[in-house]
Amino acid sequence: MSTLTTSPAPPLPADGLPISSPQRTLTVALAGNPNAGKTTLFNALTGLRQRVANYPGVTVERKEGFWSLSPDAPPARLIDLPGLYSLDAASLDEQIARDVLTGRASSHTPAPDCVVVAVDATNLARNLYLVTQLLEIGRPLVIALTMFDLAARQQDTELDVAELEEALGVPVVPVVTTQRCGLDALAAAVWRAAQEGASPGAGWRLSARAEEEIASLARGGRGEADESNARLCSLAGARYAAMIELYAEELPQDAERRASVEGARSRLAAADPRWWQEPVLARYDWIEQVAARAVRAKRGAAAERERTPTERIDRVATHKILGPLVLLLVMLVVFQAIFSWAQLPMDLIDHGFGSLGDVVRASMPAGLLTDLIVDGVIAGVGGVLVFLPQILLLFLFISLLEDSGYMARAAFIMDRLMRGVGLHGKAFMPLLSSFACAIPGIMATRTIENPKDRLATILIAPFMSCSARLPVYTLMIAAFFTGRKVFGVVSVGVLIIMSMYLLGIVVAVAVAWVLKHTILKSPPPPLVLELPPYRMPSFANVVQTIYQRASMFVRRAGTVILAISILLWALVTFPRAGAPAQGDGERVQPSANAREAETVQPAAGASNVAESAGAQTSGDKGEQIRNSFAGRLGRLIEPAIRPLGFDWQMGIGLIASFAARETLVSTLSIVYNVDDGGEQSGSLIEAVRNARRPDGRPAWTPLVAVSMMVFFVLACQCMSTVAVVKRETNSWRWPLFMVSYMLALAYVASLVTFQGGRLLGFS
Amino acid sequence: MSFNFQRKIAQPVAPHAPAPAAVGDETCLNCLPHGVGARVVGVSGDGSIARRLMEMGVVPGARVRVIKAAPLGDPLEIRVRSYHLALRRSEAEAITVVAGD
Numbered sequence: 113m114s115t116l117t118t119s120p121a122p123p124l125p126a127d128g129l130p131i132s133s134p135q136r137t138l139t140v141a142l143a144g145n146p147n148a149g150k151t152t153l154f155n156a157l158t159g160l161r162q163r164v165a166n167y168p169g170v171t172v173e174r175k176e177g178f179w180s181l182s183p184d185a186p187p188a189r190l191i192d193l194p195g196l197y198s199l200d201a202a203s204l205d206e207q208i209a210r211d212v213l214t215g216r217a218s219s220h221t222p223a224p225d226c227v228v229v230a231v232d233a234t235n236l237a238r239n240l241y242l243v244t245q246l247l248e249i250g251r252p253l254v255i256a257l258t259m260f261d262l263a264a265r266q267q268d269t270e271l272d273v274a275e276l277e278e279a280l281g282v283p284v285v286p287v288v289t290t291q292r293c294g295l296d297a298l299a300a301a302v303w304r305a306a307q308e309g310a311s312p313g314a315g316w317r318l319s320a321r322a323e324e325e326i327a328s329l330a331r332g333g334r335g336e337a338d339e340s341n342a343r344l345c346s347l348a349g350a351r352y353a354a355m356i357e358l359y360a361e362e363l364p365q366d367a368e369r370r371a372s373v374e375g376a377r378s379r380l381a382a383a384d385p386r387w388w389q390e391p392v393l394a395r396y397d398w399i400e401q402v403a404a405r406a407v408r409a410k411r412g413a414a415a416e417r418e419r420t421p422t423e424r425i426d427r428v429a430t431h432k433i434l435g436p437l438v439l440l441l442v443m444l445v446v447f448q449a450i451f452s453w454a455q456l457p458m459d460l461i462d463h464g465f466g467s468l469g470d471v472v473r474a475s476m477p478a479g480l481l482t483d484l485i486v487d488g489v490i491a492g493v494g495g496v497l498v499f500l501p502q503i504l505l506l507f508l509f510i511s512l513l514e515d516s517g518y519m520a521r522a523a524f525i526m527d528r529l530m531r532g533v534g535l536h537g538k539a540f541m542p543l544l545s546s547f548a549c550a551i552p553g554i555m556a557t558r559t560i561e562n563p564k565d566r567l568a569t570i571l572i573a574p575f576m577s578c579s580a581r582l583p584v585y586t587l588m589i590a591a592f593f594t595g596r597k598v599f600g601v602v603s604v605g606v607l608i609i610m611s612m613y614l615l616g617i618v619v620a621v622a623v624a625w626v627l628k629h630t631i632l633k634s635p636p637p638p639l640v641l642e643l644p645p646y647r648m649p650s651f652a653n654v655v656q657t658i659y660q661r662a663s664m665f666v667r668r669a670g671t672v673i674l675a676i677s678i679l680l681w682a683l684v685t686f687p688r689a690g691a692p693a694q695g696d697g698e699r700v701q702p703s704a705n706a707r708e709a710e711t712v713q714p715a716a717g718a719s720n721v722a723e724s725a726g727a728q729t730s731g732d733k734g735e736q737i738r739n740s741f742a743g744r745l746g747r748l749i750e751p752a753i754r755p756l757g758f759d760w761q762m763g764i765g766l767i768a769s770f771a772a773r774e775t776l777v778s779t780l781s782i783v784y785n786v787d788d789g790g791e792q793s794g795s796l797i798e799a800v801r802n803a804r805r806p807d808g809r810p811a812w813t814p815l816v817a818v819s820m821m822v823f824f825v826l827a828c829q830c831m832s833t834v835a836v837v838k839r840e841t842n843s844w845r846w847p848l849f850m851v852s853y854m855l856a857l858a859y860v861a862s863l864v865t866f867q868g869g870r871l872l873g874f875s
Numbered sequence: 876m877s878f879n880f881q882r883k884i885a886q887p888v889a890p891h892a893p894a895p896a897a898v899g900d901e902t903c904l905n906c907l908p909h910g911v912g913a914r915v916v917g918v919s920g921d922g923s924i925a926r927r928l929m930e931m932g933v934v935p936g937a938r939v940r941v942i943k944a945a946p947l948g949d950p951l952e953i954r955v956r957s958y959h960l961a962l963r964r965s966e967a968e969a970i971t972v973v974a975g976d
């Protein structure tokens with residue numbers, strides 16, 4: 113059985129490369145349990161010298177940075193592995209971590225010269241489990257004992273670092289990452305370990321029967337053709353490879369190999385039905401022996417533990433009645449921030465780009481190129497950046513909630529409800545975020561481990577009414593429902609907006625249920641969720657997280673939105689009708705006028721996209737639009753959208769709004785010839801109210817407005833969302849599926865609304 | 876293809892576990908009154924969940940205590956190996972414990 117062997121296993125050969133050559137760039141992998149302080153450590157070690165990418169072909173994020181270990185050598189590559197409790201299970205994260213650690217992933221990541229594992233000093237036993245597995249792999253290992261400040265303050269126990277080092281056989285460096293203490297010592301220890309290239313190996317053995325099976329599997333014929341296996345053997349030792357094969361949940365691909373593994377398993381199972389538990393139990397046995405040496409009960413410590421601060425906070429935060437109230441309060445604050453605090457910077461950005469456009473237009477010769485730069489490029493970039501304040505704020509809150517440990521409590525409270533529709537408690541926060549913007553919401557689904565649950569969450573996230581729908585709702589309400597009250601007090605407008613939010617939620621729940629019972633069928637996801645102690649988030653860490661997320665958003669979604677804006681600009685501009693326009697012709701701002709909401713919110717004051725309207729008359733503009741590609745498209749789809757109550761002008765708006773929802777407002781102002789200069793607050797509303805069909809009937813009625821809003825609740829009209837879903841799922845299949853099923857739902861719901869409304873006598 | 880026929884077998888008392896004081900006291904974690912200390916006897920149930928629980932430290936011999944249930948009655952918050960873990964009642968059912976330290 114498991115024994116604490118004192119003689120270390122011989123060091124394993126390291127990768128065949130000359131390790132002493134001072135110029136070689138070392139590769140260091142950073143592992144650790146979730147909540148062990150790994151992210152903070154990674155950020156502290158690499159600063160801003162880091163890169164975020166995906167592992168090839170999968171959606172697991174890969175962070176990499178540079179870390180100076182020694183003044184005489186180039187900085188080492190530090191690879192941040194996913195946060196893990198174990199290396200054994202079949203989850204994607206664990207597989208990738210195992211591949212990187214054993215050098216199997218060497219096509220993109222060389223085998224690490226040294227592995228640093230963040231071990232939470234306040235939670236030693238469970239954190240050491242991962243360490244036991246890393247010891248088995250046999251790479252040089254250094255332990256960064258994080259949260260050492262918190263451990264030192266613990267009343268009941270005392271940690272003896274020297275003894276721990278001795279018992280584990282690897283260097284242990286206590287660090288307080290948040291105060292940057294111990295980082296130099298860590299670098300020195302890693303440098304030394306990488307030079308020596310030695311590992312003590314695993315300090316325990318399994319039962320004689322299991323060891324025999326492993327040994328015979330390790331000896332067993334391994335085709336040299338199976339290159340990855342051969343690599344695994346040479347690096348981590350045949351014993352380790354055989355052990356993984358024997359205890360993994362899946363069987364090897366190779367038929368011959370599979371037969372021998374199956375044989376070994378059934379022999380072990382015959383002797384002991386719980387044979388598969390043996391490695392786990394052996395590791396924990398060993399951990400207990402290590403802990404017995406290194407952790408001492410403090411003398412005079414009270415027999416009964418005092419309540420920790422975390423337990424005191426949780427008496428409120430997860431209390432039967434107070435808990436949900438606190439959660440509600442947290443949500444309120446987040447929403448308040450996203451909707452009102454973000455307003456000022458958003459206006460500033462919008463005005464900034466507006467003025468930039470004006471300056472460029474004034475200083476460049478009039479013509480197509482100027483139009484392209486102003487209406488396409490500047491407007492397009494502005495249209496993306498205008499959402500940045502909301503996204504920054506949202507990520508500020510998400511990272512505060514996550515780092516402090518509250519996010520796990522939210523999942524704990526909401527799990528029961530979420531499970532009702534087959535989702536995981538962890539889906540709650542991403543969905544909540546989606547009320548601000550689906551993009552960060554979808555990015556936040558990464559915490560959900562089961563790919564099917566994650567996908568289901570991604571697919572319903574866009575139903576949450578995001579801030580980009582608000583301009584549309586506001587315009588419709590302002591045009592048709594202002595001043596009306598129900599029972600004399602409740603404004604109809606507010607009721608309608610609330611129903612729109614509700615509609616999105618109800619449909620999301622229904623779709624989630626359907627998805628989880630059909631194409632994404634999987635057993636109800638287990639919830640094994642750590643509730644970490646509450647911790648003060650580190651400022652530097654929060655800033656860095658926000659910075660990474662924001663730059664990712666700007667880079668990736670930005671490129672797509674930019675391309676689409678230019679395309680839309682072209683669609684409304686070509687073919688040119690009649691004489692080439694002078695000055696500012698059709699001023700189309702596909703996604704730029706995100707803040708066009710101002711147009712319909714008199715309180716927001718005059719928007720500064722003001723510019724002297726050019727020489728063209730409104731009539732020319734209208735004609736140009738009608739004959740442009742966009743106008744033709746609008747008329748082309750008119751038969752399809754007429755049953756929903758829409759005409760071709762709205763059709764242009766719909767088409768344009770597939771790039772970004774709020775584009776509807778700016779497109780409508782172009783289509784209806786609303787001059788976008790001057791005090792236009794009321795003008796678009798007036799134009800919408802006065803728009804007529806060829807037969808003289810009003811184009812818009814309250815019913816059409818409601819139908820339009822319903823369409824906007826359900827349709828996935830957001831290029832950035834599509835781009836992010838593509839990125840997160842690594843295929844076009846899911847984004848296309850999402851766009852089409854949401855479009856179908858939106859169409860049907862709009863049809864039912866409009867036709868049903870007419871039957872009921874509304875107009 | 877997948878191999879889990881053996882893992883479904885419920886078996887208390889693992890070879891490494893100290894023998895429980897009184898076998899009659901065995902109960903499942905789900906049935907344990909809140910706040911009462913207990914020791915794990917065994918984990919049964921579906922392979923991957925049982926394995927995950929054990930890897931998180933819920934192994935025979937470990938001390939556990941149910942802290943509270945979530946506001947809607949499920950999941951449970953338990954304390955094991957000096958940290959806190961949330962798990963559903965259905966998962967807690969698979970954990971056999973014996974009350975007392």
Ligand SMILES: Nc1nc2c(ncn2[C@@H]2O[C@H](COP(=O)(O)OP(=O)(O)O)[C@@H](O)[C@H]2O)c(=O)[nH]1
Nearest residue numbers: 146147148149150151152259288289515649650
């Ligand atoms: N007191 C203290 N807090 C820390 C230390 N390292 C990290 N933290 C905090 O612990 C929390 C979790 O850290 P994080 O790096 O996000 O953990 P991860 O899940 O392993 O990436 C954050 O609030 C950090 O600010 C440390 O050495 N001392």
